[in-house]
Amino acid sequence: MRTDVIRKSVAALRVEPNLKAGDMAGASFSWAGIRDELGVSPGSPMNIGQLAVDRHAHGDAGTRTAFRFLPVEGAPRDVSYAELARLSNRFANALRSLGVGRGERVFVLAGRIPELYVAVLGALKNGSVVSPLFSAFGPDPIATRIRIGECRVMVTTAGIFARKLAALRESLPSLQHVLVVPEPDGTPVPAGTLDLAELMAAASDEFTVVPTGPEDPALLHFTSGTTGTPKGALHVHEAALTHFATGRHALDLHADDIFWCTADPGWVTGMSYGILAPLLHGVTSIVDEADFDAERWYRILEAQRVSVWYTAPTAIRMLMKAGPELRRRFDFPQLRFVASVGEPLNPEAVWWGEEVLGLPIHDNWWQTETGGIMIANLAAFDIKPGSMGLPLPGVDALIVRHADDGQVEIVQQPDTVGELALRGRWPSLFRAYLGQDERYRKCFAGDLYLTGDLARRDADGHFWFVGRSDDVIKSSGHLIGPFEIESVLLEHPAVAEAGVIGKPDPTVGEVVKAFVSLKPGFEPDDALRRQLLGHARKRLGAAVAPKEIAFLPTLPRTRSGKIMRRLLKARELGLPEGDTSTLEAGA
Amino acid sequence: MSPQEIRAGVIDTLLGIAPEVEADQLIAGKALRSQVDLDSMDWLNFILGLHQRFHMDIPEADYAMLTTLDAVVAYLEARLD
Numbered sequence: 001m002r003t004d005v006i007r008k009s010v011a012a013l014r015v016e017p018n019l020k021a022g023d024m025a026g027a028s029f030s031w032a033g034i035r036d037e038l039g040v041s042p043g044s045p046m047n048i049g050q051l052a053v054d055r056h057a058h059g060d061a062g063t064r065t066a067f068r069f070l071p072v073e074g075a076p077r078d079v080s081y082a083e084l085a086r087l088s089n090r091f092a093n094a095l096r097s098l099g100v101g102r103g104e105r106v107f108v109l110a111g112r113i114p115e116l117y118v119a120v121l122g123a124l125k126n127g128s129v130v131s132p133l134f135s136a137f138g139p140d141p142i143a144t145r146i147r148i149g150e151c152r153v154m155v156t157t158a159g160i161f162a163r164k165l166a167a168l169r170e171s172l173p174s175l176q177h178v179l180v181v182p183e184p185d186g187t188p189v190p191a192g193t194l195d196l197a198e199l200m201a202a203a204s205d206e207f208t209v210v211p212t213g214p215e216d217p218a219l220l221h222f223t224s225g226t227t228g229t230p231k232g233a234l235h236v237h238e239a240a241l242t243h244f245a246t247g248r249h250a251l252d253l254h255a256d257d258i259f260w261c262t263a264d265p266g267w268v269t270g271m272s273y274g275i276l277a278p279l280l281h282g283v284t285s286i287v288d289e290a291d292f293d294a295e296r297w298y299r300i301l302e303a304q305r306v307s308v309w310y311t312a313p314t315a316i317r318m319l320m321k322a323g324p325e326l327r328r329r330f331d332f333p334q335l336r337f338v339a340s341v342g343e344p345l346n347p348e349a350v351w352w353g354e355e356v357l358g359l360p361i362h363d364n365w366w367q368t369e370t371g372g373i374m375i376a377n378l379a380a381f382d383i384k385p386g387s388m389g390l391p392l393p394g395v396d397a398l399i400v401r402h403a404d405d406g407q408v409e410i411v412q413q414p415d416t417v418g419e420l421a422l423r424g425r426w427p428s429l430f431r432a433y434l435g436q437d438e439r440y441r442k443c444f445a446g447d448l449y450l451t452g453d454l455a456r457r458d459a460d461g462h463f464w465f466v467g468r469s470d471d472v473i474k475s476s477g478h479l480i481g482p483f484e485i486e487s488v489l490l491e492h493p494a495v496a497e498a499g500v501i502g503k504p505d506p507t508v509g510e511v512v513k514a515f516v517s518l519k520p521g522f523e524p525d526d527a528l529r530r531q532l533l534g535h536a537r538k539r540l541g542a543a544v545a546p547k548e549i550a551f552l553p554t555l556p557r558t559r560s561g562k563i564m565r566r567l568l569k570a571r572e573l574g575l576p577e578g579d580t581s582t583l584e585a586g587a
Numbered sequence: 588m589s590p591q592e593i594r595a596g597v598i599d600t601l602l603g604i605a606p607e608v609e610a611d612q613l614i615a616g617k618a619l620r621s622q623v624d625l626d627s628m629d630w631l632n633f634i635l636g637l638h639q640r641f642h643m644d645i646p647e648a649d650y651a652m653l654t655t656l657d658a659v660v661a662y663l664e665a666r667l668d
Contacts, residue, residue: 072618136626159621291620292627295649318627322647476627507627534606542605543624 002351006360006383014336017380019393029393031176031427034241038280045211047361048218048240049088049124052279054209065284069114069302072290077093079114080464082284084121087200089207091122094199095153098177102127102210105149105220107412108265109133109142109156109164112289113258115181115196116265119155120275124218124237127210128153131220131232134266134478138541139164140488141230145222148434149231150174157181161190164541211217214238214427220434221268223368224481226470232434235371239272240280242372242394242428247277249392250364250376252337253310260286260300261310267478268368269341272428273310277372294322298330305334312342314476316349316361317507324356337379339364342477343509344465364389365465367451369443371428388455396423399457402449408445410544417466420455471565473502475510480544482565488539489514489546492532494522497555499563500546503572514546515568517554524551588667593641594660600636604629615656641667 010020021030032042038223039055040046048359056062062082070078079087095106099177106123108130110116116132123130131149133142142164146154146369151174156165158180169192171175178193189195212218226385227236247253251273259278263269286304291294292315294358300306320328338353345363364376365388377389377398391397399411399418413416424447433440443450454466473480482500497517502510518524529549537545556564570576595648598610605623613622625633634653638645643666645653653659 050624136624291630295651295652314627318631326647476620507631511628530602530606534608536609537605537624542629543625547632 006350006354006385008380008382010380013379015252015254017378018252018254019378020380024390025392027244031241031245031394032458034245036554038235038240038244039216039280039290041233046214046237046240047125047127047209047212048237048243048276049121050209051240052124052276053081053085053121053243054125056081056279056282057183058082061282066279067114067285067287068304069112070286070288070290070304077114079117081279084118086205087118087124088122089205090118090200090203091118092126092207093203093205093208094179095123095126095128096192096201098153099205100126100128100177102151102212102219102268103129104152105129105131105152106155107131107133107146107149107151109135109154109160110181111135111157112264112287113157113181116155117275118195119179120265120271121279123153125207125209127212127216129217129220129224130271132271133222133541134264134283134541135160136266136541136543137164138537138539138544139168140539141484141541141544143168143202144229144484145232146172148229149220149222153177153179155179155181155196158183158189158193159194166192167188194261195250206239212237215431217431219271219371221271221368223428224472224479224484225439226441226472226481227483230481230484231436231439233368233430234432234434235428236431237429239371240276242426243272244278244280245394246352246373246376246392247273247281250362250373251277251310251339252379253278253281253283253308255282257283257307258286258305258334259283259308259310260288260304262288262297262308262312262315263341263477266344267310268371269310269477272372273390280538292318294319294326295403298327298332301332301335302330306332306341307334308337309335310341312477312508313340313345313349314342314508316340316345316352320349320352320356321507327356327526328352335359338362339376341366341373343474344386344388350383350385360385362389363387365453365463367453369430369449369451370422370426371430374422384458384460384462386464387458388465390461390462397421397457397463398448398449399455400445401520408448408450414459415456417454417456420443420451423448423449468524471501472513473500473510475502475505475512476508478543480512483516485512485536485540485544485546487565488536489532492535493540494518494528495532497563499555499565499568501565501569501572503548503569511547511550512545513572514549515552515555517552588664590660590664593663593667594656596640597656597659597663601633603621603636604632613656618648618654619656620657622655637663643667 179196180189180193218237261274362377486498503513
C-alpha cells in the first residue's frame with residue numbers, strides 16, 4: 001500500500017548503515033575529522049589525485065579493481081588501483097614533458113573511455129586544473145568553454161577532434177596541445193595533434209605528486225545561467241573531503257561495495273561520484289561506455305553484482321517505461337542501495353523502485369556550485385517520496401526570503417516557499433566563477449550561499465524542491481542556458497527573434513523548445529524548420545540544441561525589450577499568463 | 588515495400604530528428620550513433636518515428652538490434668513481410 005512515508009528498519013538493512021538517526025545531531029561530525037581520516041595533517045599538502053588513487057595503490061589494496069570498464073561490445077577491462085596509479089603517473093609525466101604545470105588547465109572531451117579517467121587523475125596529480133566537457137557538446141559550446149577556461153591542453157579522441165575541434169583550432173590561442181586517443185585501427189592521429197598512446201608509452205610510470213595546498217584549484221566545471229556566457233565554477237583540492245564524506249553518508253559506501261554511478265564525467269556528478277568519491281573509498285566502480293539501454297542496464301546490475309547504484313530520474317523513468325516484465329528477467333540480489341540525482345524524482349518513481357525494482361530510490365540534491373551532495377534521502381532513514389531529503393552532516397540548509405530592501409531574511413515558518421540557501425564554506429563549495437567576480441559575489445549574502453533553487457522545509461526538517469528562480473532549463477538532469485541557444489539561432493539569416501524555454505516532459509524533465517520569428521521574405525514551413533534545427537544541432541550538439549522549434553509572428557517582450565520566456569512557457573502550458581503589465585503593447 | 592523504399596523512409600525519419608546529417612556520408616554498416624550526434628531522447632524519437640512511419644510496434648527488447656542503418660533496414664524488412 002502506498003503511504004506518505006516509506007518506513008525503514010535499520011535491522012532489516014543488509015549492512016550496518018554509515019549514518020544512523022543518532023548521528024544527525026552533528027556533534028560527532030567535523031571536517032577536520034574527515035581530513036584526519038584521509039591521513040592529511042593540518043597545514044600539509046593535499047592532492048585529490050593522490051588521495052583518490054595513490055593512497056590505495058600499495059599492498060593488497062593495490063590489487064583491488066578501481067574501475068571495470070564495459071566497452072560497447074567485447075570483454076570488460078579491469079584497472080586495479082596499482083595500475084591506475086602507474087597510468088596516471090605516466091599521464092602526469094607526459095604533461096610535464098610538454099611543459100604543462102601547476103594551475104594550468106587540462107580539458108577532457110571524450111566518452112567514458114579509460115584514457116579519460118587516467119587523464120583526469122594524472123592531471124590532478126600534476127597540480128593542473130581539470131575541466132571535463134560533455135562529449136555531446138557541439139563546436140560552439142566547446143569553443144566558448146575553452147576560451148573562458150583558457151584551456152591549454154585538450155584530451156580527446158581522433159573522431160571528436162575531427163568533427164568538433166579541427167575547424168576551431170586556429171581561433172583558440174590558449175590551446176597549445178591536443179592529445180588524441182588514436183583510432184584502434186592504427187590510423188595516424190590528425191595533423192597538429194599528439195598521439196596520447198605514444199606519449200604515455202614514452203613516459204615513466206613513477207611520479208612525485210605535486211604538493212598542492214587544500215585551497216589550490218583542482219576542478220573547473222561549467223554550468224549555465226539564464227543570461228550571458230556559461231559560468232566556470234572553480235573547485236579546490238580540499239573538495240576531496242566532501243566527496244569522501246558524502247560517499248559515506250549519502251551513498252552509504254562500504255569498503256567491499258561494487259558501485260555504479262551512471263553519470264557521464266562530462267558533468268559534475270560523473271566527476272565527483274563517477275570518479276572521485278568511489279576512489280577515495282577504495283571501492284570498485286563500474287563504467288559503462290555504452291548509451292542507455294534498459295535491458296543492458298539490468299544485465300549490468302546482475303552480471304556485475306552492483307551493490308550501490310547512483311543514477312538519474314531520466315534513466316529511472318525510461319526503465320519504468322520498459323515495463324516490469326523486463327525487470328523480472330533479471331536477478332540482482334547484491335543491489336542494496338539506490339540513489340538518484342539531477343532533478344526531483346517524482347513520488348511515482350520512488351514507489352516504482354520499492355515495488356518493481358525491489359528497493360526504494362533515494363533522491364538527493366546538490367549543484368555544480370556545491371561540489372557534492374548536500375541534501376539527501378538516506379539508507380537508514382524513512383523516505384518521504386518526492387522530498388529532497390535531509391541536510392547531511394556538515395551542511396546547514398535554510399530557506400530565505402528576499403525582502404523589498406534587498407536584504408535576505410531567514411524563513412523559520414515550516415512549509416514556506418523561499419530560496420534554498422546553504423550557510424558556511426564547506427570544502428567543495430566553489431571558490432569562483434572564473435573571470436566573473438561580480439556573478440560570483442551575487443551568489444552570496446553574508447555567509448549564505450544562495451542556490452537559485454526554490455524549496456520549502458517541512459516541520460520534520462525534510463526539504464522539498466519547488467522550482468528554479470530563473471529561466472534555466474533542466475533536461476536529463478543537465479542545466480542548459482537559454483541564452484546560448486538563442487544566440488546560435490539568431491545567427492541564422494532567417495531568424496529575427498528567438499526565445500527558448502524548457503517544456504515539461506515526463507521522461508527527461510524538460511525538453512528544449514525554441515520559438516522563433518522570421519525576417520521578412522522567409523516562410524515558416526517544415527523545410528525551414530528542419531534547416532534551423534540542423535543549424536542549431538551542428539553548432540550546439542544534440543545535448544544542448546532544441547528538440548522542437550515553433551514559429552511565431554512576433555515574440556512577447558518586456559518594455560525594456562527583453563524576450564519574456566516565462567510568458568512563452570505559460571502559453572505553451574496553457575497557464576494563466578500572470579502579470580503582463582511590463583509587456584510590450586500588442587505582443 | 589522494397590528495401591530501397593524502406594531505406595529512404597529510415598533516412599527521412601532520421602533527418603526529421605537530425606537534419607544536419609548528410610545522408611550520402613553515412614556508412615551503412617557502421618553504428619548510427621557513432622556517426623550521428625543523437626542523445627537518448629533523439630534515439631527514442633527516431634524509434635518512435637519508425638513506429639509511426641512503418642505502422643509497427645518495435646518492442647524495447649529489439650532496440651539493441653537497431654545499431655546500423657543496414658541493421659535497421661533489415662529489421663524493418665523482416666518485420667514488414
